Amino acid sequence: MTSRAIRTRWATAFGAVVALALAGCSGDDGGSGSTDDPIVVGISLPLTGDFSEPGKGVQRGYEAWAKITNDKGGLLGRQIELKILDDQSNADRVVADYEQLIGKDNVDIVVGPFSTRLVVPAARVAEEYGMLFVEPAGAANEVFQQGFKNLFYAAPAVANDHYNHLAEYLLALPPGQRPTTVAYAAMDDPFAQGTAYGLKAKLEAGGVRTVVDEVYPPNTTDFGSIAAKIASSKADMVVGGSQYQDGVNLIVALQQLRYQPKLAAFSTAPTSPEFAAAIGNKTEGILSPTGYTQKAPYPSNVEFVEKYTAQFGSAPEEDEANAYTTGQVVAAAVTAAGCAEQGECQKKLVDWVRGNKVETVVGPLTWDATGKPQGAHMIQQWVGGQIQIVLPAEAKETDIVYPKPAW
Amino acid sequence: MPSGALLFQSVILGLLLGGLYALLAAGLTLYFGIMRVVMIAHSAFLILAAYLAWWSHARLGVDPLLSMIVTVPLFFGVGVVLQRLLLARLRPVTLTMMSVLLTFAIAVVIEGLLGYAFTGTQRRIQLGYGTASFGLFGARIAVVKLIAFALAGVALLTLYLLMKKTTFGWALRATIQHPDAARLVGIDTDRVAGFGFGLGLATAAVGGTALALDTTIYPSLHWHWIGPLMAIIVVGGLGSVPGAAIAAMLLGLMQSLLQIPMGTTWAQTIFYLALFATLAFRPQGFFGGRLAQRF
Numbered sequence: 001m002t003s004r005a006i007r008t009r010w011a012t013a014f015g016a017v018v019a020l021a022l023a024g025c026s027g028d029d030g031g032s033g034s035t036d037d038p039i040v041v042g043i044s045l046p047l048t049g050d051f052s053e054p055g056k057g058v059q060r061g062y063e064a065w066a067k068i069t070n071d072k073g074g075l076l077g078r079q080i081e082l083k084i085l086d087d088q089s090n091a092d093r094v095v096a097d098y099e100q101l102i103g104k105d106n107v108d109i110v111v112g113p114f115s116t117r118l119v120v121p122a123a124r125v126a127e128e129y130g131m132l133f134v135e136p137a138g139a140a141n142e143v144f145q146q147g148f149k150n151l152f153y154a155a156p157a158v159a160n161d162h163y164n165h166l167a168e169y170l171l172a173l174p175p176g177q178r179p180t181t182v183a184y185a186a187m188d189d190p191f192a193q194g195t196a197y198g199l200k201a202k203l204e205a206g207g208v209r210t211v212v213d214e215v216y217p218p219n220t221t222d223f224g225s226i227a228a229k230i231a232s233s234k235a236d237m238v239v240g241g242s243q244y245q246d247g248v249n250l251i252v253a254l255q256q257l258r259y260q261p262k263l264a265a266f267s268t269a270p271t272s273p274e275f276a277a278a279i280g281n282k283t284e285g286i287l288s289p290t291g292y293t294q295k296a297p298y299p300s301n302v303e304f305v306e307k308y309t310a311q312f313g314s315a316p317e318e319d320e321a322n323a324y325t326t327g328q329v330v331a332a333a334v335t336a337a338g339c340a341e342q343g344e345c346q347k348k349l350v351d352w353v354r355g356n357k358v359e360t361v362v363g364p365l366t367w368d369a370t371g372k373p374q375g376a377h378m379i380q381q382w383v384g385g386q387i388q389i390v391l392p393a394e395a396k397e398t399d400i401v402y403p404k405p406a407w
Numbered sequence: 408m409p410s411g412a413l414l415f416q417s418v419i420l421g422l423l424l425g426g427l428y429a430l431l432a433a434g435l436t437l438y439f440g441i442m443r444v445v446m447i448a449h450s451a452f453l454i455l456a457a458y459l460a461w462w463s464h465a466r467l468g469v470d471p472l473l474s475m476i477v478t479v480p481l482f483f484g485v486g487v488v489l490q491r492l493l494l495a496r497l498r499p500v501t502l503t504m505m506s507v508l509l510t511f512a513i514a515v516v517i518e519g520l521l522g523y524a525f526t527g528t529q530r531r532i533q534l535g536y537g538t539a540s541f542g543l544f545g546a547r548i549a550v551v552k553l554i555a556f557a558l559a560g561v562a563l564l565t566l567y568l569l570m571k572k573t574t575f576g577w578a579l580r581a582t583i584q585h586p587d588a589a590r591l592v593g594i595d596t597d598r599v600a601g602f603g604f605g606l607g608l609a610t611a612a613v614g615g616t617a618l619a620l621d622t623t624i625y626p627s628l629h630w631h632w633i634g635p636l637m638a639i640i641v642v643g644g645l646g647s648v649p650g651a652a653i654a655a656m657l658l659g660l661m662q663s664l665l666q667i668p669m670g671t672t673w674a675q676t677i678f679y680l681a682l683f684a685t686l687a688f689r690p691q692g693f694f695g696g697r698l699a700q701r702f
Contacts, residue, residue, distance in 0.1 A: 050627065053527045188672065216671035219631040221622060224420040224552070225666035225674070232413035245529045245623040252621070255538035256549035257416070278531040278623065280538060 038081035039074070039340045041066070041330070042101030042110045044122065049089030051115050054319045058114045058136055059084060061316065061323025064308045069327070075334050083107055087118065094118045098125040108340045111326050114319070116140040116190050123151045131342065132349040134329045136322035140190030144370035150350050152367050154326040154360070155291045156375035159194030160201075162267060162289035163239075164376040165391040167202035169400065170263075177402075179236035179262055183212035185226050185250060186241030195267040195289065196241025211235050220246060227253035234259075240266035248278045255282055255407055262403035263287065271318060271380060271387065281385070285404025289377035292321040292362050293389060295397070300328065301361040325360040332358045409667045416546040417663045423552045425659025429652040430559035431614040431632065432639040433566060434607035440583045440646030441603040444494055444506040450629035450636060451514035452482065452608055456615025457624045458521055461530050471532050471616055472554075478612040486608030487601045489513070494604070495597065514629060521626035529625045537621075555617035562613045563652055566606070570648070579603050583646065638678040642685045644692025653694040654681075 043062060046055035066080045074080055083105060087093035094113055101107050102125065110126055112119050112135020119138035123146070126133035133151045139159040143151070157164070170178060182203060186196040193215065204210060211233040214226050227250060230238055238254065238261045240247050247269025254264075263285075269275055270288035294305050294315045304324055308316045316324070333352045339345035357366045366374050379391035383398050390400035409417075431453060438446040456478050460471035497505045539550040570576040581589040582596045582603070589596050618624070635658075643654030658678060666674040685692060 052522075053529075214670060217675065220671055220675070221628070221631055222424055222662075224424065224549075225417060225663045226671060228413060228416045228420055229667065232410060232416065245625065248529075248531060248623050252538055253549075256540045256552070257547045258540060274528065274530075277533055278529075280533055280535075282538060 036078075038079040039076070039109065039334070040081050040083055040105070040107040042083045042085075042098070042105060042107035044085045044087045044094050044097035044101070044113050044118075046089035046114055046118060047084075047086040051089045051118070054137070055089070055114045057317060057319030058323040060308075060312055061136070061320035062111070062327060064304070064311055064316070064320065065324045065327030065331075067311060068303070068307050069331060075331055076338065076340065078340075087113060089115075089118070091117060091121045095121045095125055098122050102126070102129045102131060102342070106342065108342065109330055109334070111323075111330060112136055112138065116143055119143060120146060123148050126150060129342070131346050132330070132333065132353065134326045134353070136319070136326040140194050142190055144372045148371060150346075151371040152329060152353050153371055153373050154329050154365065155322050156362050156365070156373055157291065157377050158372055159191050160198030161375075162195045162291075162377040163199035163265065163379070164202070165379050166265060166287065166289070167199055167206070169379075169391055170203065170208070171206040173402075179208060181209050181211045181233070181235045182237045182239060183214075183230040183233050183235035183261075184210060184239045184241070185212070185214040185216065185230065187220075187243060187246050188215050188217050189243065192241040192243055192246075192267060194241070196239050199239055199265070216246070218243075218246075221249075223250045223253040224256075226250065227257050227259070230254060231257040231259035235261060237261050237263040237265070240264075240269070242266050242269050244269050244272055244274075248275065251279050251286070255279070260406050264404060264407070265289075270382065273317065276382075276385075282407045283382040283385070283387075284407055285382060285401050286407070287379055287381045287390075288387070290318060290380050290389075291377050292316075292318040293378065293380070295389075296361070296363065296395075298359065298361060298363055300359060304361045321361050325362050325365070328360045329353060329358050329365065332356070412545050413667065414664070415544065417667060418660065419543070419546050419548060420552075421660035421663030422656065423548070423556045423659075424663060425656035426556040426559040427552075427614075427617060428635070428639055428659050429655035430555075430562055430610065430617060432636045432643070432651045432655055433563060433648055434610040434614070435636055435640045436643065436646055436648050436651045437603055437607035437610070439640065440648075441579065441600050441607075442490075442494065442506075443503045444510070444604075445503055445637075446510050446607070447507055447633060448510040448513035448517060449607070449611055450632040451517040452611040453615040453618055453632065454624060454626065454629045455517055455521065456482065456612045457619035457622075458525055458530070458615075460616045460619040461532050461624065462525070464532050464534075465530075471534075471619055472558075475612060475616050478616065479609050482608040482612040483605040486605030489608075490601045490604035491597075495600070514633075518626045518629065525626070527626060529623045531623045532619050534620070549621070551621040555620055558613055558617045562610055563648070566610065566648060569606070575599070575602065579606075635675075635678045638682040642681045642692060643694050647692065647694065650692055650694035654692075 045059050046052055062082055066082050070079050085097040087097050110131050113122050114137040116138050119135050123133050127148055127150055134154050136154055138153050141160050184196050184200055186193040212230050240250055247266045265287040270286050271290050276283050305315055333349040334340045336352045337348040357364050378389050378395055380387045381390045383401055388397040390396050435449050438444040459478050460474045463469045463474040464471045536550045540547045578594045578599045581594055582599045586596050639655045640651050643650035661677050662674050
């Protein structure tokens with residue numbers, strides 16, 4: 001065969017492929033504007049691997065949102081259809097998943113996965129395609145330093161602001177009562193460390209001395225030595241920038257050493273339903289920031305808790321609520337813009353979210369230019385065997401107990 | 408400068424931790440000693456035993472220590488079957504390499520089954536004495552850590568006596584040292600190897616139970632353990648149980664003491680530094696004979 005013939009043959013083949021691709025695209029496009037077609041929402045979630053537990057929680061939150069919205073007639077009169085892929089908690093997979101959802105599956109909307117480590121690569125893909133990207137789990141500061149224009153975090157506050165109400169409370173105490181020394185132990189993880197260091201920065205600025213500052217890798221299994229360091233410092237207060245298992249292990253190790261701080265604050269772990277059983281109910285006085293409570297009186301939350309419980313048989317936790325909140329933000333934008341497909345519409349959606357306040361199950365949310373929510377977390381404390389909101393004053397269910405009883 | 412009290416407390420914590428490490432690594436040493444099998448799934452079996460201890464406590468209300476009445480013989484049996492049905496079929500030339508792949512697969516299967524049966528939720532045994540401790544010259548010793556240490560002591564001593572004082576132990580050691588000669592004097596080395604493997608897994612049943620007493624468990628936890636345990640048996644001299652025990656105690660102690668000036672992340676690298684140092688300067692291990700020549 002001559003080279004000319006080969007070239008012709010390639011050109012024909014290429015032309016055929018392009019034609020087929022175009023036909024495929026136009027076929028998809030043709031349907032998406034119609035009122036009968038569902039609004040397809042693409043999501044990649046860590047349903048297996050390290051983040052599978054919270055990942056499944058987020059999935060339930062999205063499913064609850066789709067069901068509750070569909071039962072009320074959908075968005076713009078169209079039903080919502082979720083298209084969920086499993087990224088196995090893997091940052092490479094999450095990129096491939098969003099490429100597929102946006103590029104190949106041509107979904108109308110994408111929303112975020114779980115964990116900062118997956119949100120950042122996912123947001124990069126969404127940004128590339130000019131898609132609105134509301135996400136339920138990118139609480140670390142670094143998410144908002146990447147220059148994303150389309151990203152919005154659907155929760156009350158970023159990690160560094162979680163303890164704001166506690167810092168204000170402690171610094172407002174009279175000098176005699178205020179803790180003077182604090183021991184910090186944080187997991188080497190942007191979210192967990194962010195929570196502890198946000199409080200550390202504020203307390204240090206207020207003159208409270210740091211006596212222990214430990215960072216441990218996520219695979220740490222033995223907390224005896226860290227606990228020994230904290231106990232030997234006799235710090236007035238201990239702050240754990242923790243996820244679940246490390247928080248529990250550290251608290252037990254501290255209790256084994258009979259360390260009795262005036263205040264103990266741990267992120268994430270104390271709000272988990274398993275927590276009290278895991279540490280043998282020695283929970284009295286332990287504090288934790290939380291972005292969500294089932295008891296919050298916002299109208300959409302009352303509906304969410306009731307319908308979620310009916311759907312899944314148990315009340316929603318924070319992961320579920322964050323995913324639901326993400327759905328609410330997207331729904332508000334779609335309703336206001338009157339569209340949901342890829343292309344021009346996405347710009348409208350982004351502009352709307354940037355300029356407006358959205359009422360959600362975690363309260364009203366607004367965002368700054370980087371997508372960072374403008375609020376703070378509530379502070380909960382174990383009081384009388386129950387976890388209750390103690391700060392801020394306007395949301396509290398009971399008074400903060402300080403100094404905390406012995407554990 | 409750390410206070411004397413903190414140093415003393417750290418020494419105690421380090422020794423307790425070292426004892427646990429010694430128990431967890433004992434099985435690995437046996438497999439390698441007997442058959443040159445690198446058993447990646449050992450830590451997965453530890454977590455499996457930990458789950459069984461948790462399950463028998465949470466669901467049946469049995470003290471986790473009693474779960475060993477079932478898990479130790481069960482694991483022994485599983486070990487014998489695994490060795491006879493799977494590992495014995497690998498070709499001797501590629502045994503070490505292929506055993507890594509095979510046992511890696513077993514580890515993944517166990518992790519998957521644990522996730523399927525118990526979900527990924529993190530579990531912890533809820534004992535009345537979970538946070539109990541007593542004082543010793545100003546330091547505190549947690550009861551659960553002491554129980555784990557005692558379990559390690561009993562298990563390792565039993566293992567030692569079994570190897571030194573029983574006919575089976577002699578046969579096993581003969582098989583380890585010179586399989587051909589052992590066959591010549593009438594030892595059924597295949598059978599002995601199977602029992603040896605079972606013995607290794609039986610230590611995993613004890614180790615997993617000890618582990619479950621004072622830690623939060625989840626299906627993928629075993630990946631965090633296999634690295635340090637492998638480091639311990641290499642430093643200790645592949646195949647030497649006393650070597651592994653000494654290495655485990657020393658590394659546990661060093662980890663605990665280095666934690667004071669250097670923090671957790673660097674203290675954990677001691678395992679890998681020790682591993683590099685061993686491979687570079689003394690590949691036969693610091694505390695044992697070359698490739699299991701001694702027990």
